[in-house]
Amino acid sequence: xxxxPPKPPARPDKVSLWRYVKLFRQDILSxxxxxxxxxxxxxxxxxxxxxxxxxxxxxxxxxxxxQPDDFPKxxxxxxxxxxxxxxxVFLTNGDVWKRQRRIIDPAFEGGRxxxxxxxxxxxxxxxxxxxxxxxxxxxxxxxFAAADVIFRTLFSIxxxxxxxxxxxxxxxxxxxxxxxxxxxxxxxMPRWMPRFFRRRTRETAKTIRxxxxxxxxxxxxEIAAGTAPDDLATKIMTTVDPETGEKFSPEEMIDQVxxxxxxxxxxxxxxxxxxxxxxxxxxxxxxxxxxxxxxxxACDFAVMSKLKLSRDVFREALRLYPPVPMMVREAGCxxxxxxxxxxxxxxxxxxxxxxxxxxxxxERPDEFDPERWKTESxxxxxxxxxxxxxxxPRVCTGAGFAMVEGPLLLSMLLKAFRFELIEGREPVPVAxxxxxxxxxxxxxxxRR
Numbered sequence: 001x002x003x004x005p006p007k008p009p010a011r012p013d014k015v016s017l018w019r020y021v022k023l024f025r026q027d028i029l030s031x032x033x034x035x036x037x038x039x040x041x042x043x044x045x046x047x048x049x050x051x052x053x054x055x056x057x058x059x060x061x062x063x064x065x066x067q068p069d070d071f072p073k074x075x076x077x078x079x080x081x082x083x084x085x086x087x088x089v090f091l092t093n094g095d096v097w098k099r100q101r102r103i104i105d106p107a108f109e110g111g112r113x114x115x116x117x118x119x120x121x122x123x124x125x126x127x128x129x130x131x132x133x134x135x136x137x138x139x140x141x142x143x144f145a146a147a148d149v150i151f152r153t154l155f156s157i158x159x160x161x162x163x164x165x166x167x168x169x170x171x172x173x174x175x176x177x178x179x180x181x182x183x184x185x186x187x188x189m190p191r192w193m194p195r196f197f198r199r200r201t202r203e204t205a206k207t208i209r210x211x212x213x214x215x216x217x218x219x220x221x222e223i224a225a226g227t228a229p230d231d232l233a234t235k236i237m238t239t240v241d242p243e244t245g246e247k248f249s250p251e252e253m254i255d256q257v258x259x260x261x262x263x264x265x266x267x268x269x270x271x272x273x274x275x276x277x278x279x280x281x282x283x284x285x286x287x288x289x290x291x292x293x294x295x296x297x298a299c300d301f302a303v304m305s306k307l308k309l310s311r312d313v314f315r316e317a318l319r320l321y322p323p324v325p326m327m328v329r330e331a332g333c334x335x336x337x338x339x340x341x342x343x344x345x346x347x348x349x350x351x352x353x354x355x356x357x358x359x360x361x362x363e364r365p366d367e368f369d370p371e372r373w374k375t376e377s378x379x380x381x382x383x384x385x386x387x388x389x390x391x392x393p394r395v396c397t398g399a400g401f402a403m404v405e406g407p408l409l410l411s412m413l414l415k416a417f418r419f420e421l422i423e424g425r426e427p428v429p430v431a432x433x434x435x436x437x438x439x440x441x442x443x444x445x446x447r448r
Contacts, residue, residue, distance in 0.1 A: 010034035028431040038359040051347040057384040064392035074328040083205035086255035107235040119152035121299040124412040138441040146268040156229040174204045267323035270434040275317035280419040293415035310407040312370040318388040322352035323434040420444040
C-alpha cells in the first residue's frame with residue numbers, strides 16, 4: 001500500500017458564508033472543498049464582488065504570461081501585508097513594479113548566483129554544526145538556516161549578528177499572526193471599509209522595519225566610504241534604473257529588504273522542512289540523496305550540477321507543499337474565462353496548492369514521486385501546471401537562488417544526519433505566511 005504524504009482535510013462542498021469565514025480564519029487550506037482538486041474553475045460570490053479560483057492551465061497562462069498587465073496583484077491582499085512590506089516589489093503593480101524589477105533583477109542573474117554560493121555554503125556548514133541529535137522540531141531548524149542564508153548573502157553577516165538575530169526573533173512572532181493571503185481577499189468587505197490589524201502585528205512589523213533601517217543605513221555609509229562588501233545589498237543599493245537613472249531611496253530599500261527576508265527566508269524554510277519530512281517518510285529516497293551528497297567536498301558552484309536527485313526531490317516537495325499556497329490577482333477589465341463572464345474588479349485566485357495536486361492534470365497527484373520529473377508527462381506538467389514561484393513576468397526573482405539554496409542545504413544536512421519519523425506526530429499542513437505544520441514537524445535526528 002502506497003503511503004501518501006499528509007494534506008489538510010477538505011470541508012463539505014456546501015457551507016454557509018459565515019461558516020466559510022470561520023474556517024478560513026483557522027486555515028486557508030482546510031476551508032476549501034475537495035472538488036477544487038478536480039475543478040477547472042470555481043466561483044465564490046459575495047455581496048460586494050466575485051472571486052474565481054482558476055486551475056485551467058490555459059486560463060492561468062493568460063493571466064500570468066499573456067496579459068499580466070490586465071491582471072495586477074490584488075489590492076485586497078496587499079493591505080494585509082503592507083505594515084511589514086510597505087510598497088515592496090511583492091505588492092506593487094504597473095510602472096512602479098516594473099521600475100523595481102529593473103533595479104532588483106540584475107542582482108539575481110546567473111553570474112551573481114555563483115558569487116553568492118560561498119555564503120550559502122557557509123550557512124549550510126553552520127546549519128550542520130548547530131544541529132543536535134535527538135527529537136527535533138525541524139521547522140525551527142530550517143527557519144534558522146534559511147535566515148542565515150539571507151543575512152549572509154544580503155548583508156554579509158551571519159544569523160548570530162546582533163541585528164540579524166533580532167530580526168529573526170521578531171519575525172517569528174509576526175509569522176503566525178498574518179496570513180500571506182489576507183481574509184479581506186475573500187470576504188464581503190467593500191473597499192471603503194478600513195482594514196484593521198492586531199496591535200501586536202503592527203508593533204512587530206514596525207520593530208522589524210526599524211532593525212532593517214539600521215542595516216541599510218550602515219550599508220549606505222559603507223558604500224559612501226568605499227568599504228562595502230560585494231553582496232546583494234550593495235548590488236541592489238548601487239544599481240541605477242536604466243530608464244530613469246534613479247536608485248532606490250532609503251525607504252524603498254527597507255521595503256525591498258523586508259520582502260527579500262520574507263520571500264527568501266520564510267518560503268525556503270517551509271520548503272526545506274517539508275522536504276526533510278518527506279525523506280523521513282520515504283527513507284529509501286533519503287539514502288539515495290545521502291549517497292549523492294558524498295560529492296560535496298569543497299565550496300565549488302560546479303558541484304550543484306551533480307545534485308540531480310536532490311534537485312528532483314526538492315522540486316517534488318515544492319509540488320506537494322508549495323510555500324505560497326495561493327496568489328490573488330484582480331481583473332483590470334471585463335473578461336471571459338471558460339465561457340463565463342468575469343467582471344472588472346473580480347478576484348482571480350491562483351492556487352499552486354490545488355493546481356499541483358489537480359486530479360485531471362497530474363498522474364497520482366497526492367503521491368511523492370521525484371521520478372516523475374524525468375518523464376514526458378512530468379515535464380509537460382512542469383510547463384503547464386507547476387508554479388511554486390509564480391510564472392510569467394512576475395515570477396519570483398529569487399527562484400534560481402532558491403533552487404540552489406534548497407538542494408545544497410538538503411544535501412549538506414543529509415550527508416551528516418539521518419532523519420526519522422516519530423510515531424503519532426504526523427504533521428498537518430496549514431497556511432500561515434507559508435505552508436507550515438499545525439504543531440510543527442517533529443523528527444528524530446541521528447548521525448550517519
